[in-house]
Amino acid sequence: MRAPAKREPSAAPGLGRVVEEREVDGVYYAKALRLLVDDPAAVYALLYGVAFHLEAGTKSILFHVLRTGGVAYSYYVDYDVVGDTGYLEVVVESARSLEEARRAVEEALRPREPPPYRLKFFEYVRRVEWRSAVNRAVAIADYLAKGGRPEAAAEAFKKASERGTAWMPPYVADEAEAAVVPENYK
Numbered sequence: 001m002r003a004p005a006k007r008e009p010s011a012a013p014g015l016g017r018v019v020e021e022r023e024v025d026g027v028y029y030a031k032a033l034r035l036l037v038d039d040p041a042a043v044y045a046l047l048y049g050v051a052f053h054l055e056a057g058t059k060s061i062l063f064h065v066l067r068t069g070g071v072a073y074s075y076y077v078d079y080d081v082v083g084d085t086g087y088l089e090v091v092v093e094s095a096r097s098l099e100e101a102r103r104a105v106e107e108a109l110r111p112r113e114p115p116p117y118r119l120k121f122f123e124y125v126r127r128v129e130w131r132s133a134v135n136r137a138v139a140i141a142d143y144l145a146k147g148g149r150p151e152a153a154a155e156a157f158k159k160a161s162e163r164g165t166a167w168m169p170p171y172v173a174d175e176a177e178a179a180v181v182p183e184n185y186k
Contacts, residue, residue, distance in 0.1 A: 001059075004152075008088070013024055015169075016176055016186070017176065017177045017178070018178045018179070019098070019178075019179045019180075019181060020178075020180050020181070021180075021181055021182070021183045021184070021185060022180050022182070022183065024094075024096060024180055024181070024182055025171065026072070026093070026094030026095055026096065027092075027094070027095040027097060027098045027101055027179060027181050027182070027185070028091075028092070028094065028095075028179060028180040028183070029091070029092045029095060029098060029101040029102065029177070029178075029179045029180075030089055030090065030091045030092070030177065030178045030179070031089070031090050031102075031105045031106075031109070031175065031176070031177050032087060032088065032089040032090075032175065032177075032178075033087070033088045033109070033168075033172050033174070033175050034085060034086070034087060034172070034173050034174040034175070034176075035047075035085070035086035035087070035172055035173060036084070036085070036086075036171050036172075036173045037083070037084045037085060037171075038084075039109045039147075040081045040083070040084075040086075040146040040147050040176045041146040041147045041148030041149075041156070042156065043081050043086045043145055043146075044079075044086070044142065044143060044146040044148070045143065045148070045153075045156040045159070045160040046160045046163060046167055046168075047079035047081065047088055047160075048079070048085060048139075048157050048160055048161075049122075049157065049160030049161040049162075049163060049164070050077075050079070050088060050160075050164070050165050050168065051077040051078075051079050051088075052089065052122055052125070052161060053093050053097075053108075053114050053118060053161070053164050053165065054077045054108055054109075054165075055075065055076060055077045056080050056121070056125060057121060057125075059089060059117070059118065059121070061108045061112075061165075062077070062090070062108050064106075065104040065105075065107050065108050066092060066095075066101075066108075067103050069100075069104060071092070071095050071096060071100045071101060071104045072092045072093060072094060072095035072096070072101060072104075073093075073094070074092075074093040074094060075090065075091060075092045075093065076090075076091050076093075076168065077089065077090055077091075078091070081146050081159075082115060084135070085173075085182070086171070090105050090108065091130070091136070092104070092105060092108065093183070094137070096160040098179055098181055098185070099153075101178070101179075102177070104134070109168075110165070111165050111166045111167075111168060111169055112164050112165055112166060113162075113164045113166045114161065114162070114164040118161075118164075119161060119162060122158070122161040123158070126154075126157065126158070128161055130154075131153045139153065139157070140153045140161075143156065143157075161165070
């Protein structure tokens with residue numbers, strides 16, 4: 001049996017915004033960005049840095065705009081690069097309102113450079129995470145799969161952390177939102 005021929009992934013325009021009503025407690029909201037990619041390994045490293053600043057620690061951007069603001073307790077960030085397209089997704093779980101979740105995520109994604117204390121925290125977290133051979137291997141393998149050189153991975157992630165979210169605006173090609181809200185939500 002032969003494997004199917006590899007094809008280039010294609011990105012098609014989506015609906016833009018979808019809101020469903022279901023039997024849930026609170027509002028579940030996700031915003032996804034599609035980014036244009038000129039160098040898959042470099043953009044993958046940049047997205048690694050963005051995800052770190054958005055979600056890691058109690059001084060992260062999402063912690064500040066969601067938890068400290070009382071909008072929602074739980075959130076996460078996901079990202080990847082496939083071919084010439086990058087993806088970044090921010091998910092908010094069980095928020096008190098759709099509009100508050102939307103505004104908080106919009107604020108979190110605003111272009112900004114990280115303050116110096118975040119860069120020190122990044123170095124600390126990276127050193128701790130990379131003590132584990134498995135964590136280090138996964139990070140380097142992901143970077144390598146995007147076309148990066150393994151010996152350049154650590155420096156690429158460090159430099160990416162220094163850029164924060166300030167680099168993103170010219171790369172954003174499209175965005176989409178999805179939400180699940182309680183039945184009869186107003």
